[in-house]
Amino acid sequence: MSQAGILLSVFLLIMNVKIHRRTSxxxxxxxxxxxxxxxxxxxxxxxxxxxxGNAFGVGIVGFISxxxxxxxxxxxxxxxxxxxxxxxxRIRRPLAWITLPTVFWVFSTxxxxxxxxxxxxxxxxxxxxxxxxxxxxxxxxxxTALLSFENYYNRLMEKFLLLCSWFMAVFFLWVYFLxxxxxxxxxxxxxVVPQILFVEAVRxxxxxxxxxALSILLGVLLKVDFVINSNETILVSNLTFxxxxxxxxxxxxxxxxxxxxxxxxxxxxxxxxxxxxxxSDTSDGEVQIYSPFSAPDFKVVRLPVLCGILTAVAFGYxxxxxxxxxxxxxxxxxxxxxxxQPFTHLxxxxxxxxxxxx
Amino acid sequence: xxxxxNAVACLLCLIFAAFLWKxxxxxxVTLVMLLVVTTSVLYTAFVGNFADSSLENYxxxxxxxALCVFTTGLRENRRRYMVLxxxxxxxxxxxxxxxLAQIGEPAPWFRLVAIAGIGLGCCFMARISREIExxxxxxxxxxxxxx
Numbered sequence: 001m002s003q004a005g006i007l008l009s010v011f012l013l014i015m016n017v018k019i020h021r022r023t024s025x026x027x028x029x030x031x032x033x034x035x036x037x038x039x040x041x042x043x044x045x046x047x048x049x050x051x052x053g054n055a056f057g058v059g060i061v062g063f064i065s066x067x068x069x070x071x072x073x074x075x076x077x078x079x080x081x082x083x084x085x086x087x088x089x090r091i092r093r094p095l096a097w098i099t100l101p102t103v104f105w106v107f108s109t110x111x112x113x114x115x116x117x118x119x120x121x122x123x124x125x126x127x128x129x130x131x132x133x134x135x136x137x138x139x140x141x142x143x144t145a146l147l148s149f150e151n152y153y154n155r156l157m158e159k160f161l162l163l164c165s166w167f168m169a170v171f172f173l174w175v176y177f178l179x180x181x182x183x184x185x186x187x188x189x190x191x192v193v194p195q196i197l198f199v200e201a202v203r204x205x206x207x208x209x210x211x212x213a214l215s216i217l218l219g220v221l222l223k224v225d226f227v228i229n230s231n232e233t234i235l236v237s238n239l240t241f242x243x244x245x246x247x248x249x250x251x252x253x254x255x256x257x258x259x260x261x262x263x264x265x266x267x268x269x270x271x272x273x274x275x276x277x278x279x280s281d282t283s284d285g286e287v288q289i290y291s292p293f294s295a296p297d298f299k300v301v302r303l304p305v306l307c308g309i310l311t312a313v314a315f316g317y318x319x320x321x322x323x324x325x326x327x328x329x330x331x332x333x334x335x336x337x338x339x340x341q342p343f344t345h346l347x348x349x350x351x352x353x354x355x356x357x358x
Numbered sequence: 359x360x361x362x363x364n365a366v367a368c369l370l371c372l373i374f375a376a377f378l379w380k381x382x383x384x385x386x387v388t389l390v391m392l393l394v395v396t397t398s399v400l401y402t403a404f405v406g407n408f409a410d411s412s413l414e415n416y417x418x419x420x421x422x423x424a425l426c427v428f429t430t431g432l433r434e435n436r437r438r439y440m441v442l443x444x445x446x447x448x449x450x451x452x453x454x455x456x457x458l459a460q461i462g463e464p465a466p467w468f469r470l471v472a473i474a475g476i477g478l479g480c481c482f483m484a485r486i487s488r489e490i491e492x493x494x495x496x497x498x499x500x501x502x503x504x505x
Contacts, residue, residue, distance in 0.1 A: 014442075016435075101445070101449075104449060108449070109456075112453065112456055112460065115457070116460045116461075123411075123457065123460070123461060124411045124414040124457055125453065125454030125455075125458060128453040128457070129415060129418055129450065159384055159385075163384070163385070166388065166392050167395060170392065173399060174399050174403075174417065177399070323456060
């Protein structure tokens with residue numbers, strides 16, 4: 001779940017889907033807050049939890065999410081230095097290009113490792129695709145729920161949620177063909193309940209949207225139960241006070257952290273400029289065609305990605321870990337170098353301006 | 359899967375590509391896409407043998423190939439979407455290959471290298487002419503059939 005928000009935000013940016021800045025900021029913030037919960041649990045239970053390669057991978061995704069979120073926040077802040085805002089908004093899309101494959105890869109290796117080491121029933125070429133599809137879908141549901149709490153409504157996302165539910169139904173069908181069994185309760189919550197969004201009265205109602213979003217999140221939780229225990233009722237039937245307390249504590253921690261940061265940074269979410277959306281209204285809609293190696297995104301990303309690939313190769317060579325951590329480590333270095341670019345540009349720009357004035 | 363069934367799957371992908379994003383409206387476009395995915399799933403279910411774990415991602419490979427062929431007909435942002443479609447195909451294959459390698463089954467590494475090579479080549483193309491479009495479709499079909 002933690003990677004759902006950032007995954008959706010970078011995906012929408014790369015696919016040129018116009019969404020309001022509030023929506024994308026909420027997605028990124030939800031990702032960062034979701035990662036705080038397992039980190040807090042790890043701090044509490046550090047004696048009994050061993051940290052392995054995949055956890056470092058998730059940590060790297062968390063760091064990249066934080067960088068992406070921070071860049072978005074500062075570039076949205078018109079009260080700050082305008083030159084810095086412009087420079088930072090230039091690196092958002094390159095960061096998204098690095099983040100998207102990293103998130104996909106980290107989650108794929110996580111699910112591959114799980115099936116390899118823990119649950120051989122799901123071992124196969126299909127499970128990582130299934131897991132990523134669930135993450136993506138739950139990201140849209142989470143966004144709908146968060147927007148409902150903000151008392152906002154994104155028609156595009158709701159349409160997207162409804163359409164994705166059809167594809168999830170096909171995934172259920174494929175699981176049935178592969179494993180010979182499926183989880184009906186989860187299917188009802190994940191794929192059948194969202195169809196009530198066809199009814200306008202439900203679609204236009206805050207509680208209706210919230211119920212659909214929560215139903216999907218519950219359905220995904222039951223599906224996780226099905227994957228782990230091959231039965232979708234074990235989680236509910238074996239619930240003890242300790243389990244409920246842990247779930248509740250995680251939920252409360254997420255909500256407190258999310259709302260705290262949300263209200264602390266409300267000026268980024270709620271000024272007039274932000275409500276206009278990502279695209280400038282003065283844009284004439286003309287599309288410029290670039291030849292290879294001349295697109296602005298490519299110019300920003302080429303050197304950092306080259307350094308990232310070299311670092312990943314060196315990392316893989318010295319640690320023999322080519323699959324789990326080499327890629328995320330390369331992405332980590334690339335993102336750091338991309339984020340350094342605006343500051344180096346600004347330093348050189350100031351020096352040059354200082355030299356001219358003399 | 360037999361050579362004939364594989365060839366029919368490839369033909370299906372070419373047919374799918376002709377219908378994708380041809381209608382107006384988000385619901386209609388998605389319905390066509392859903393039809394494509396469902397047909398791929400049903401085709402694999404009826405033709406393939408589920409004891410073969412390499413077939414688990416076969417329908418999604420079919421969808422990826424259909425998307426790749428579809429991008430050759432785009433007018434705007436063709437290079438970007440072509441690279442994205444091939445990256446999706448590469449990801450499906452790579453994840454499947456790693457999964458197969460983990461259980462000690464032979465993984466299609468040559469197919470992976472071929473898709474990565476074609477994808478990288480597309481990044482460097484300034485103009486994609488009709489001849490190059492045709493060449494790309496032939497290359498993808500060759501990767502599908504022979505690797």
